[in-house]
Amino acid sequence: xxxxxxxxxxxxxxxxxxxxxxxxxxxxxxxxxxxxxxxxxxxxxxxxxxxxxxxxxxxxxxxxxxxxxxxxxxxxxxxxxxxxxxxxxxxxxxxxxxxxxxxxxxxxxxxxxxxxxxxxxxxxxxxxxxxxxxxxxxxxxxxxxxxxxxxxxxxxxxxxxxxxxxxxxxxxxxxxxxxxxxxxxxxxxxxxxxxxxxxxxxxxxxxxxxxxxxxxxxxxxxxxxxxxxxxxxxxxxxxxxxxxxxxxxxxxxxxxxxxxxxxxxxxxxxxxxxxxxxxxxxxxxxxxxxxxxxxxxxxxxxxxxxxxxxxxxxxxxxxxx
Amino acid sequence: xxxxxxxxxxxxxxxxxxxxxxxxxxxxxxxxxxxxxxxxxxxxxxxxxxxxxxxxxxxxxxxxxxxxxxxxxxxxxxxxxxxxxxxxxxxxxxxxxxxxxxxxxxxxxxxxxxxxxxxxxxxxxxxxxxxxxxxxxxxxxxxxxxxxxxxxxxxxxxxxxxxxxxxxxxxxxxxxxxxxxxxxxxxxxxxxxxxxxxxxxxxxxxxxxxxxxxxxxxxxxxxxxxxxxxxxxxxxxxxxxxxxxxxxxxxxxxxxxxxxxxxxxxxxxxxxxxxxxxxxxxxxxxxxxxxxxxxxxxxxxxxxxxxxxxxxxxxxxxxxxx
Ligand SMILES: Cc1ncc(C[n+]2csc(CCOP(=O)(O)OP(=O)(O)O)c2C)c(N)n1
Ligand SMILES: [Mg+2]
Numbered sequence: 001x002x003x004x005x006x007x008x009x010x011x012x013x014x015x016x017x018x019x020x021x022x023x024x025x026x027x028x029x030x031x032x033x034x035x036x037x038x039x040x041x042x043x044x045x046x047x048x049x050x051x052x053x054x055x056x057x058x059x060x061x062x063x064x065x066x067x068x069x070x071x072x073x074x075x076x077x078x079x080x081x082x083x084x085x086x087x088x089x090x091x092x093x094x095x096x097x098x099x100x101x102x103x104x105x106x107x108x109x110x111x112x113x114x115x116x117x118x119x120x121x122x123x124x125x126x127x128x129x130x131x132x133x134x135x136x137x138x139x140x141x142x143x144x145x146x147x148x149x150x151x152x153x154x155x156x157x158x159x160x161x162x163x164x165x166x167x168x169x170x171x172x173x174x175x176x177x178x179x180x181x182x183x184x185x186x187x188x189x190x191x192x193x194x195x196x197x198x199x200x201x202x203x204x205x206x207x208x209x210x211x212x213x214x215x216x217x218x219x220x221x222x223x224x225x226x227x228x229x230x231x232x233x234x235x236x237x238x239x240x241x242x243x244x245x246x247x248x249x250x251x252x253x254x255x256x257x258x259x260x261x262x263x264x265x266x267x268x269x270x271x272x273x274x275x276x277x278x279x280x281x282x283x284x285x286x287x288x289x290x291x292x293x294x295x296x297x298x299x300x301x302x303x304x305x306x307x308x309x310x311x312x313x314x315x316x317x318x319x320x321x
Numbered sequence: 322x323x324x325x326x327x328x329x330x331x332x333x334x335x336x337x338x339x340x341x342x343x344x345x346x347x348x349x350x351x352x353x354x355x356x357x358x359x360x361x362x363x364x365x366x367x368x369x370x371x372x373x374x375x376x377x378x379x380x381x382x383x384x385x386x387x388x389x390x391x392x393x394x395x396x397x398x399x400x401x402x403x404x405x406x407x408x409x410x411x412x413x414x415x416x417x418x419x420x421x422x423x424x425x426x427x428x429x430x431x432x433x434x435x436x437x438x439x440x441x442x443x444x445x446x447x448x449x450x451x452x453x454x455x456x457x458x459x460x461x462x463x464x465x466x467x468x469x470x471x472x473x474x475x476x477x478x479x480x481x482x483x484x485x486x487x488x489x490x491x492x493x494x495x496x497x498x499x500x501x502x503x504x505x506x507x508x509x510x511x512x513x514x515x516x517x518x519x520x521x522x523x524x525x526x527x528x529x530x531x532x533x534x535x536x537x538x539x540x541x542x543x544x545x546x547x548x549x550x551x552x553x554x555x556x557x558x559x560x561x562x563x564x565x566x567x568x569x570x571x572x573x574x575x576x577x578x579x580x581x582x583x584x585x586x587x588x589x590x591x592x593x594x595x596x597x598x599x600x601x602x603x604x605x606x607x608x609x610x611x612x613x614x615x616x617x618x619x620x621x622x623x624x625x626x627x628x629x630x631x632x633x634x635x636x637x638x639x640x641x642x643x
Contacts, residue, residue, distance in 0.1 A: 036444035036622055088444070088621040099446045099620035115448030116406065117378050150377035151409075178378055180355035186377040252355065309619075311627045318616050 004212045006279040012054065012211045013274065014288060016046040016267050019070040021296045022079055023242075026069070026086060026100075029300070030246040035086050037099045042070035044209075044241035047266035048173050049074035051214025052141055052234075055222045061109045061127035061140035063120030066101050067173075067240070068113030071143050076108045083299040089306035096309040097317075109138075118151030120144060121170070125157045128168035128231075139167040139225040141218075147178030149192050158233065162199040167225035169218065172235040173208065179244045180252040193235040201231050208236025209266040212273075239264070323505050328361045328497040330471035331436070334478025335362075335398060337507055339369050342396060345482055348374040349383060349400030349436075358402045359438060359497055380406055384435060385413035388487075391433040392421065396482060401437040404491060405448050407456070418487040419462030432485045434478075438492040439467075440531055440581060441629055445494075447617040450625075452530075452582035457489045458558050458591070464488045464512060465558040469533035471501040473556055476510030484512060493531045513560035517569065521551035524575040524639050527566055527592055529555040532579045532630060539635035548639060558588055566592065567600045574605040575642045579630055584612040606642040611635050 004012075023041040030039050042049070045067070053074035056062070064071040072082060077093070085092025085103050093103050104112035111127060114120050124142030131138040148154065149172060161168050172192045176183045189195075196203020202221070206213050214236055221232035239261035243250035250258075274280040325333065339345045346369075347362060353375040356363030366373040376383050380401060387397035401407055407414070414435065421429045441450035457465045464486055468474040474492070481488040518533060519540050528536035533554045540550035551569050555562065570576050576596055580589035589610040596608060611630045619625050 037446060037620060038449070094620070096621040097447075097617075097619045097624065099444070101446055101448070102620070115446065116409070118409075147378045150379050152379070152381050179351045179358065181351060181375055181377070185375060308623055309621050311623060314614065314619060314624050314627050315616060 004215060006277070008054070008215070009212070009270065009274060009279055012050050012215070013270055014292065015050045015074055016211065016270065017289060017292050018079065018295070019046045019049070019073045020267055021292050022069055022073060022082070025296050025300060027242065027246060036088055037101070039086070039100045039246045040067040040244065041240070041242045041246065042067050044261070044265065045173055045175060045238045046070055047211035047214050048171065048208045048236045048238060049143070051211045052169070052171055052218040054215050055219045056109070056139070056141065058107070058109050059136065059138040061111055061124065061138070063111045063124040063127070063140070063142045064113045065120060065143055065145060065148070066113060066115060066117065067145070068103055069100070072103055072110060072113070075110050077103070077105060077110065079295060080299040080302040083303040084306050087303040087306070088308065089303055090309040091302070091306040118144065118148045118153040121148070121151070121153045121157035122160070124168050125161045125166060128161065128166035129164065131167055132164070137226055139169065139222055141169045141171055143171050143173060145178070146172060146174040146176060146183050146192055147181060147186055149195060150186060158195070158199045158201070158231070161231040162201050165228065165230040167228070168231045169221045169225055170231065170233045171218070172233065173238055174235050175238050175240045177240070177244070177253070179248070182252070191235060193233055196233040201233060203233040203235070205235040205237065208238035209264050209269055211266060211270055322502040324500055325471055325503050326498055326500045327471045327474050327492070328359065330475040330503045331361050331478055331492065332363070332365065333503065334475040335482070336365065336368070338479055338482040339372060341507070344394065345396045345398060346372040346374065347398050347400070348376050348387070350376055350378055350402055352400050357400060359494065361436070361492070361497070362400070380410040381413060384410040385417065387433040387435070388413055388418045388421070388431060391431045392429055396432050398434040398436060398482060401435060403449050404437040404439040404453055405451050407437065407453065414463065414487065415460045419460045423462060430485045431487050434481045434488045434490050436490045436492065438494045438497070440493045440495055441618050441625060442495055442531070444620060444622050444625060446620040450618040452580070452613070454491055454558060455582060455586060455588045458588055462487065464560065465491065466512065466556065467491045467493070467530040467558060468556060469496065469530050469554050471499065472503045473510060473516070475503050476508045477512070477556060479507065479509040480512050483509065491530070495531045510556070512557045513562055514556065515562035515565035516554045516556055517551060517565070518554045519550065519552040521549040521573065523549045523573055524577060524642060525551045525553060525566070525569040525573045526577045526579060526635065526639070527553045527555060528579040529558065530581065532581050535630060535632050536579050536635060539632045539639065542632065542636055543639055548643070550639060563595055563599070566596065567603070570596055570600050570603045574603055576604065576608045577611060577635065577638045577642070578608065579611045579635055581613055581630060583615045584610065585615050587612055609638040609641060611638045
């Protein structure tokens with residue numbers, strides 16, 4: 001058993017539940033035709049972002065992916081501004097110009113979700129280099145999927161980070177699929193963490209649905225990075241509950257496996273733990289759930305009532321002045 | 322003739338060529354059982370065992386391996402899921418595929434096709450909506466095709482596969498579901514032949530891909546207002562059918578070029594330059610380009626509509642010439 005405190009576990013619970021309820025709401029809105037663009041949901045993978053970001057501050061950077069809502073929330077993103085961005089409203093994080101796949105807030109250390117798989121890997125390395133160069137003790141974390149580790153950027157980023165001993169943590173969210181591609185068909189190894197060997201950096205595989213395990217592992221890697229001991233690769237085994245994007249039924253997933261993974265839901269796991277440790281009763285959890293649902297509903301109302309960006313501003317921000 | 326969608330017509334073009342030539346094969350992300358992100362390769366995995374290959378997310382290896390396979394005697398047809406991802410694998414195309422034959426003294430042949438969808442109007446935002454055909458037309462050694470109808474999609478696919486050069490075959494997401502009459506069996510449209518999709522006498526509108534349909538809609542509207550527009554569909558940008566454009570301008574003496582890409586350094590500018598150089602005396606008015614704005618594609622639908630060319634902008638451009 002780890003030494004994670006009751007307060008920490010309850011904080012994790014709130015963050016994970018915020019992500020889940022945000023995603024469930026996004027799914028519902030998308031199905032009703034109320035959200036433009038593409039949405040890729042993080043449901044089922046909440047423990048990863050939550051456990052990792054718990055040891056980060058606003059000075060630390062993250063790079064995110066097309067499946068980025070969870071990373072943003074865990075890094076301190078506000079659900080109302082996020083929802084507004086999904087609705088393409090001017091009050092959104094990107095003034096309605098980016099959308100789900102490009103949500104970012106540099107002030108929070110979020111260098112963006114990304115529409116290009118694997119693009120965040122070298123960007124995280126660059127942010128880590130800036131941290132090292134500026135001697136500011138900050139680190140960067142790169143979130144990416146199992147299939148993204150097949151991009152050339154993965155190799156180049158890990159290699160450069162290792163030779164420059166940069167303060168960067170590569171967090172692989174292995175949900176076992178590219179879009180329809182099963183991991184066994186897209187790589188010849190079982191554990192992505194094995195790839196760390198090629199770069200002479202620590203690589204570890206953990207249960208990505210156990211938030212305490214993610215927290216402990218990431219905390220160690222982050223503290224090594226802060227001490228100048230270089231990069232790490234952490235592989236979190238997890239599962240996405242929905243299809244690849246909303247609209248994809250996920251027929252390539254084995255039904256029984258899906259069933260089994262739903263039982264390993266990271267939120268159910270954490271609820272069990274909170275109850276077993278007598279850190280929370282059902283009634284208290286219920287209270288938290290209602291409170292978070294209220295925040296999500298308020299975020300939707302905020303987004304709906306917000307204005308659209310003005311066509312007059314369409315040319316702004318292409319270049320810095 | 323058979324009614325099919327643009328996506329089905331592309332597939333039919335590939336199917337017929339795969340039946341004809343055992344060295345033609347398909348590779349790309351999720352192109353196998355899944356049938357491709359937009360369903361274009363659906364069914365081919367079962368129809369051609371061992372010849373429709375799923376790849377990891379490795380665009381560099383997808384296009385790069387095609388160069389090697391083509392040089393070694395095969396005819397790969399690879400899919401890049403969105404044209405925006407071409408940035409990931411440009412070296413394989415522009416320094417390798419495009420230059421091999423020339424650099425090797427004319428001895429190598431690189432018969433490969435890169436299929437990829439372009440285009441906006443889907444609120445798909447800045448990294449999934451672009452029209453970057455000019456990247457490819459700017460590289461000698463690559464041919465660039467942009468079909469606008471199901472029949473053209475099929476006939477040009479056959480020509481692309483049979484061609485002994487690297488070919489960028491650029492589809493448009495807005496057209497995939499459009500249906501039309503398509504010839505059955507073998508059907509080849511030679512590369513470098515534009516097509517007059519509507520005859521007219523007062524103004525020439527040159528367009529391609531999705532914008533061809535915007536140009537046709539504008540021409541319908543203009544006809545009601547007494548302006549007869551001739552609409553030229555380029556179909557292939559390289560090789561370019563200069564004759565067809567110049568002949569049309571000789572008839573109409575006015576030219577509007579419509580291009581969904583951003584304005585600066587776009588292919589519309591190339592056409593304007595050619596007509597000025599080779600047909601200056603034919604012109605009674607300045608050439609006008611109707612293009613997207615010089616910005617990344619915005620997510621918000623209203624902003625994207627401001628960004629994109631449309632019928633209204635084409636009509637205004639045409640009227641400005643009279
Ligand atoms: C360079 C590039 N290639 C392909 C895609 C299309 N695409 C988007 S997400 C995805 C699958 C990504 O799988 P993984 O990295 O495991 O992340 P997951 O979706 O499972 O979270 C693909 C192929 C893309 N966006 N960018
Ligand atoms: Mg994955």
